[in-house]
Amino acid sequence: MKQATKELMTSLTIQRRVIYALFMREVMTRFGRHNIGFLWLFVEPMIFTLGITALWTAMKSIHGSNLPITPFALTGYSSVLLWRNMPVRTIGAIPPNLSLMFHRNVRVMDIYIARLLLEVAGATMSFILLSILFISIGMVDPPEDILKVAWGWFMLAYCGMSMALMIGTLSEQSELVDKIWHPLAYLIFPISGAGFIVEALPVEAQKYVLYIPMVHGVEYLREGYFGSRFHAIHDLSYMALVSTGMLLFGLVQMRVVAREVVPE
Amino acid sequence: MNVAVLNSTAATAAANAQVDPRRIVMRNVSKEYPTQHGNATIFEDVNLEIGYGERVGILGRNGAGKSTMIRLISGNELPTRGSVTRSMTVSWPLALGGGFQGSLTGIDNIRFISRIYGLDPNEKIAFVEDFSELGSYLREPVKNYSNGMRARLAFAISMVVDFECFLIDEVIAVGDQRFRDKCTEELFEKRGDRAMIIISHDPEFVRSFCQRAVVIHDRKVHHFDTTEGAYHFYHEHIA
Known part of the structure; x- marks a missing residue:
């Protein structure tokens, strides 16, 4: 038993080292040392979110209620960035890293984890910094329940990571996945809950929209942010179930990929 | 010898x-x-x-x-x-130029390998700098190296881990x-x-x-x- 614990600890130490090394490598290859360097990690999503927020605010495109538009756009678009960019980073993640897999301890799993952590870190920092910015200039009221916000964000990240792992591992088996994901991501965007609240939809449409796991996360997140202004509809256990299903599927696929991968 | x-x-x-x-x-x-x-x-x-x-x-x-x-x-x-x-x-297979990432500099590749194997990067950079004789080229991306330079770096990096x-x-x-x-x-x-x-x-x-x-x-x-x-x-x- 003691021996087993010791071996587990050694493995964990190695894995932590490898993921940290890959994480830093990812930061260097993606952002480099030029101009603002790794700040792009969250400046880029911030620009996106700011643009969308400005646009929606200007158009007063509030979908069927008197919701505060800025926190609506902020929560909506931030969560889109969180789940939509992760699969983009896991699709084709293995080939550019093949030469690093020369090192026995670098495994397929570590490459995915490092990339996903970086993506979550960027989207999270962008969300937090923009929240602080808007709150401090008075455009947004502070979240009513910050724990709910954090939990909703976590669930969205979990869902996005699971989906990304599934799509990423599938993309190693078929090039079609890459081709299909990009249009699909655009199609999911308008029904992912970013641009509407479920309550405002016709009852018939609500039923179908609630099949999409991200919708529940966004609704929960918004309930934490400005829950007294609308009636949130969500079922986090459904979201957790679908996400875990995708995660398990992704892990099984990953075993197949890991067996087939040949380091350069 | x-x-x-x-x-x-x-x-x-x-x-x-x-x-x-x-x-x-x-x-x-x-x-x-x-x-x-x-x-x-x-x-x-x-x-x-x-x-x-x-x-x-x-x-x-x-x-x-x-x-x-x-x-x-x-x-x-x-x-x-x-x-x-x-x-x-057991080492990775020491071969001509294998095992690193072309878009990273020599130094960043040394850092990467030091991190994977839990070694102090600064100490190892000094060793590779000295052994490979690549001088300031270590601060250039590896993809710009000649075959000879790449092989020298590969060998020196291989000697970093015990x-x-x-x-x-x-x-x-x-x-x-x-x-x-x-x-x-x-x-x-x-x-x-x-x-x-x-x-x-x-x-x-x-x-x-x-x-x-x-x-x-x-x-x-x-x-x-x-x-x-x-x-x-x-x-x-x-x-």
């Missing part, structure tokens, strides 16, 4: 290997690759045991599976059947004579007590540095207690 002295230390190392429990064991290993027309078998039922301190050469025609063998031992590839167990730390067994795939043919001597000294003198598995087409080289050799021929691995025996077989049946 004095080959006789090297061989005598190697002989004691081989004797120690009998009692030292650290080893690499390949049991009934087969390797197949899928191709357009069914599976191609590289080799079947390979059994090989290498103890700490032993130096074993691998001979065989081009495409016989020498590099595949090294990659199986390193764990870069998994056997189709059978098992490979390692009770000593492995118990080194896997060497033709890597010594690096750079000019002076640099080659430096590599030989670093690997075979300073690390003379380690186990090594060496692929080389140069008979002289294997004779001077290995105690025994295996020949891969027709999907089988033939074992020889001396490098002479291995070369005799090689010339008789293959070349």
Whole structure:
């Protein structure tokens, strides 16, 4: 038993080292040392979110209620960035890293984890910094329940990571996945809950929209942010179930990929 | 370099290997690759045991599976059947220019490898800077290096981690004579007590540095207690 614990600890130490090394490598290859360097990690999503927020605010495109538009756009678009960019980073993640897999301890799993952590870190920092910015200039009221916000964000990240792992591992088996994901991501965007609240939809449409796991996360997140202004509809256990299903599927696929991968 | 002295230390190392429990064991290993027309078998039922301190050469025609063998031992590839167990730390296959990321600088590659193996990057950067003689080029992306520079960096980085067994795939043919001597000294003198598995087409080289050799021929691995025996077989049946 003691021996087993010791071996587990050694493995964990190695894995932590490898993921940290890959994480830093990812930061260097993606952002480099030029101009603002790794700040792009969250400046880029911030620009996106700011643009969308400005646009929606200007158009007063509030979908069927008197919701505060800025926190609506902020929560909506931030969560889109969180789940939509992760699969983009896991699709084709293995080939550019093949030469690093020369090192026995670098495994397929570590490459995915490092990339996903970086993506979550960027989207999270962008969300937090923009929240602080808007709150401090008075455009947004502070979240009513910050724990709910954090939990909703976590669930969205979990869902996005699971989906990304599934799509990423599938993309190693078929090039079609890459081709299909990009249009699909655009199609999911308008029904992912970013641009509407479920309550405002016709009852018939609500039923179908609630099949999409991200919708529940966004609704929960918004309930934490400005829950007294609308009636949130969500079922986090459904979201957790679908996400875990995708995660398990992704892990099984990953075993197949890991067996087939040949380091350069 | 004095080959006789090297061989005598190697002989004691081989004797120690009998009692030292650290080893690499390949049991009934087969390797197949899928191709357009069914599976191609590289080799079947390979059994090989290498103890700490032993130096074993691998001979065989081009495409016989020498590099595949090294990659199986390193764990870069998994056997189709059978098992490979390692009770000593084994290097990645030291080859010309493999194992780094082209878009990163030399320094960042050293950092990466130091982090993976839990070493202090700054200390290692100093060593590689000194050994590879690449100077300020270490701050350039590796993809801009010439083949020679890349090979020098690859060799220097390989010496950064203190492995118990080194896997060497033709890597010594690096750079000019002076640099080659430096590599030989670093690997075979300073690390003379380690186990090594060496692929080389140069008979002289294997004779001077290995105690025994295996020949891969027709999907089988033939074992020889001396490098002479291995070369005799090689010339008789293959070349």
